[in-house]
Amino acid sequence: MAAVDDILQNLPIDQLAQQVGADPQEVQQAAQAALPALLGGLQANAQGGGAGSLLEALGQHTDDVDPSQVDPADGQQIASHIFGSNEEQVYSALGGTGASSGLIKKLIPILAPIVLSYLANKVLKGGGGGGMATQQTAPTDSSAQGGPGSLESMLQDVLGGALGGGTAQQTPAPQTQSTGGGILGGILGGLLGGGRR
Incomplete structure (x- = not known):
């Protein structure tokens, strides 16, 4: 859940609320x-x-992202690729967690581009800008020093740590006990076990 917390901490919720025309608490x-x-x-x-x-x-999303500058069409393509069919x-399932679909x-x-930027910072740059626009810059070509195997391992570690029991708000262990975690766990379980490709 550290990745979710890191990203949430750096999200400009008020700015996003204005951008999508919603209440900041709903956006959160x-x-x-x-x-x-x-x-x-x-x-998955x-x-x-x-x-x-x-x-x-x-590698194509190593720059930090200013949410106000995100191209929604590009973000939608990323989301479509992430979730596939x-x-x-x-x-629909996320709409059942209390947030409107x-x-x-x-x-x-x-x-979606913020998450990719966050992962790029963690995996390729070995740091953490949280995916938000910051003053830090780093050369993107230096990221390959560890070799593909170690980058893949780091990627799996970051993604695995992001989901390690933290998808339900107050459930430190498996997600089966919480209704919100159950819905979200069902979504993620379907994605992780569904072999979408």
Whole structure:
């Protein structure tokens, strides 16, 4: 859950609320539901030989992201790639967590590039800008020093740590006890075990 917490901490919730035309508290709740789903989808994409493709995508998103500058069409393409044919099911299920599915559909295309940037900072740059625009800059070509095997391992570690029992708000262990975690766990379980490709 550290990744979700890191990203949430750095999200300009008030700015996002204005951007999507919603109350900041609703945006916070929607982001708390959407981020684990995005990370779970990315973890599903990284399995079964997909880590190389995901690392390539991360290499294209090494710059920090200013949410007000996100191209929603690009963000939607990223979300469509992350969730594949499960995209509408994910939106519907996330709507069942208390956040409106309309808000989720507006927010995920903004959050998707932020999540990729966050992962790129963690995996390729070995640091953490949280995916938000900062003053830090680092050369992108220096990221390959560890070799593909170690980058794939780091990617799996970051994604695995992001989902390690933290998708339900107050459930430190498995997600089966919490209704919100159960819904989200079902989504992620479907993505992780569904072999979408």
